[in-house]
Amino acid sequence: NAPLKRWQTWLWWATAFGLVVVSIGLAVVCIGAPIYLAKAFSWWSIPAALAALAAGYMAFPRQLQVPLGRVGAIAIxxxxxxxxxxxTIAPSLKPIWLTPAIKVAxxxxxxxxxxxxxxxxxxxxxxxxxxxxxTVLTDVDGVAKHLLADPACALGLASVKDEQKLNELLSGQGKSAKRLTEIDGLNYxxxxxxxxxxxxxAE
Structure with missing residues (x-):
């Protein structure tokens, strides 16, 4: 019960500040991520956010020792x-999972x-x-060369805004690109x- 030294006081306040920031930040992510990324509200966000805030509230340092029961509640x-x-929430954010969508395509x-x-x-x-x-990781020129090297079987992935450039590169060999599908998302x-x-x- 001795008074805290100055560095201990600063450490206490830093811990308290960190808990507040992390707890509120997690709650905001739980609610905001589906709205911003998937343009939809997830009802699972509510219990996730409330649990984050509850954990932060119970973990807030009120005294030097935290009762064991409270530690268990914080962990839960x-x-x-x-x-x-x-x-639940992260897997539902389809726009950030570009690779699985590309594989399906x-x-x-x-x-x-x-x-x-x-x-x-x-x-x-x-x-x-x-x-x-x-899989070849390249630029638009490389995609064009890849398609020309095996026109019957090769596939290319390019930005939709580069489609005109891709066709210009292929047109030199009398070819053109056929877009099979478009995949929209976010590069996390x-x-x-x-x-x-x-x-x-194109055939």
Whole structure:
């Protein structure tokens, strides 16, 4: 019960501030992420946010020692928050999961068993692991060369805004690109919105 030293007081306030920021931040993410990214409200956000705020409230340092019962309650609330956030809310944010959507598109439009994808705007390592280790990460010029090298089987992924450039590159060989599908989403690494098209050489 001795008075706290100055550095201990600063540490106490830093801990309290951190708890407030993290608790409110988690609550905001639980509610705001589905609205901002998926343009929809998730009812799972409410219990997740309330559990985050409850955990922060109970963990707020009121005395030097925290009762064991309160520690258990904090752990339960934190567990509820993270299980709902990562088990239910995050998987529902379809726009940030571009790679699975690209894989579905490639599988649905694969012209040959030996088809290889070349990707210009999207260079996430997960694309290589999920679509195939032979996937080529390149630029628009590389996508055009890839399509021309195997016009019957090759697929290319390019930004929709680069479609005209892709066609210009292919037109030199008397070819054009056919957009098979468009995939819209968010590159979670950079935060940039992406609209990519899956292309093959038009017959």
């Amino acid at each position: 609330c934190a567990g509820i928050t993270f299980s709902l956030l990562f088990g 490639v599988d649905a439009n694969r012209p040959c068993d030996t088809t290889v994808l070349a990707s210009a705007p999207y260079h996430e390592p997960s694309l290589v692991f999920l679509v195939g280790t032979s 690494s950079s935060g940039d919105k992406l609209a990519v098209g899956l292309y093959r050489v």
